Amino acid sequence: MGDDNVIYIGNKPVMSYVLAVVTQFNNGFDEVVIKARGRSISRAVDTAEVVRNKFMPGVELKDMKIGTEVIEGEGGDKANVSSMEITLKTKA
């Protein structure tokens, strides 16, 4: 399985990401991973909730992970940023 079933959350409206996730399920993936860092984490949770509650009742939460990543800035300065991964899958 490649990375095609990974949706990276950025600054677009939540519905853009909801559409992306729904599209991946409709393309035949039985799992879609939603990844976010920093402030986008809230939007990742919104995306997962909207997909499950409004569009795809046949999809459930498989796994959630949180972590910390080190981001290196232009000047070589480093900062920690939280990350989150939400895996959704179609119910068996």
Place this chain on the structure above:
Amino acid sequence: MGDDNVIYIGNKPVMSYVLAVVTQFNNGFDEVVIKARGRSISRAVDTAEVVRNKFMPGVELKDMKIGTEVIEGEGGDKANVSSMEITLKTKA
């Protein structure tokens, strides 16, 4: 067990909540629940990560939940907001 071991995340700096969580563990709780809604969810993840990685290596992630809550505004209008609960516990 009462609700004393629940820390609600608002708009203060992350370190305020980190301190609150660390204090509850030092008060003898072996579990602390971090709760957040909407945009504060990112800060809840930051709080959990900073507690685990910087202050209390003896604390681990026990559970994470996401959900949707209905908020009723003053005019009676309703809006959905995502919520998250992160449970940390001391390692056995």
